[in-house]
Amino acid sequence: MEKFAFYKYSGHGNDFVIIDNWNNEVPEKDFGKIAKLMCRQKFGVGADGVVFITAGPDEVDFAWRFFNVDGTEADICGNAARCTAHLAVALGIAPDEMSFKTKAGIVEATVNERLVKIHLPKIGRAEGAALVEAEGVSLTYHRLNTGVPHAVAWVEDADSLNVAKIGRAVRRHPAFAPEGSNINFVKILGPNRLALRSYERGVEDEILASGTGAAAAVLLAAAQDLITATSVICQTKGGEELTVSFEGPADNPEKVFLEGKVRCLFSGQVEPDLFLK
Numbered sequence: 001m002e003k004f005a006f007y008k009y010s011g012h013g014n015d016f017v018i019i020d021n022w023n024n025e026v027p028e029k030d031f032g033k034i035a036k037l038m039c040r041q042k043f044g045v046g047a048d049g050v051v052f053i054t055a056g057p058d059e060v061d062f063a064w065r066f067f068n069v070d071g072t073e074a075d076i077c078g079n080a081a082r083c084t085a086h087l088a089v090a091l092g093i094a095p096d097e098m099s100f101k102t103k104a105g106i107v108e109a110t111v112n113e114r115l116v117k118i119h120l121p122k123i124g125r126a127e128g129a130a131l132v133e134a135e136g137v138s139l140t141y142h143r144l145n146t147g148v149p150h151a152v153a154w155v156e157d158a159d160s161l162n163v164a165k166i167g168r169a170v171r172r173h174p175a176f177a178p179e180g181s182n183i184n185f186v187k188i189l190g191p192n193r194l195a196l197r198s199y200e201r202g203v204e205d206e207i208l209a210s211g212t213g214a215a216a217a218v219l220l221a222a223a224q225d226l227i228t229a230t231s232v233i234c235q236t237k238g239g240e241e242l243t244v245s246f247e248g249p250a251d252n253p254e255k256v257f258l259e260g261k262v263r264c265l266f267s268g269q270v271e272p273d274l275f276l277k
Contacts, residue, residue, distance in 0.1 A: 078211020
């Protein structure tokens with residue numbers, strides 16, 4: 001494998017490696033393998049996922065492919081989309097207002113220095129609830145696909161939960177078959193504020209923030225009249241705040257937006273030793 005450049009980003013503690021592959025320097029067949037190697041702690045760069053920027057069709061500025069820690073491909077990731085939009089502006093790939101193609105649909109983004117706002121592709125309808133007991137904890141999980149499948153449980157004390165252990169047990173429960181689900185534990189803090197902890201499939205662990213998980217939590221909470229605002233601040237495990245807003249009815253929104261700051265942490269070059277056994 002030849003050397004190639006990468007950029008390390010963080011969106012509220014949800015961290016990613018982004019690779020500008022516009023010129024196809026990295027073979028598409030190796031995307032999943034490279035993601036697994038680069039996401040490894042200690043032996044790689046370490047990240048929650050890897051984005052490959054590619055040329056897209058004429059109606060968008062670029063396209064992307066997103067891969068999880070385990071090398072599987074996901075349709076979309078909200079925080080990765082915000083980070084990628086920021087990098088696209090920095091590299092001159094796209095203007096401050098852009099659109100790019102994901103497997104979930106076209107994402108529109110606006111970049112204002114470190115603040116990035118994205119318009120998520122069409123959101124699905126709520127898929128009903130499932131009562132699941134795992135690791136001695138019985139909770140009702142409400143399901144909504146916000147580009148990727150999410151299950152959301154309302155809790156009184158999110159801080160005391162062993163999210164990694166419960167999430168790992170729940171995420172493959174038959175109620176979420178066959179593809180499994182991302183799992184979110186949410187405490188309602190007020191009419192326009194909630195706290196969120198998330199377990200992500202593909203990472204198979206708790207992550208510090210989930211953009212699509214925050215969107216699912218806000219829409220489900222609004223549809224169930226647990227919150228009244230259409231612009232909601234989501235307190236993440238990473239300690240930073242993510243804003244989810246929507247237009248139209250919560251159970252069938254016309255538009256859903258995700259907004260927050262991103263950080264470009266560092267850039268570097270992958271050396272061939274990364275691929276050695």
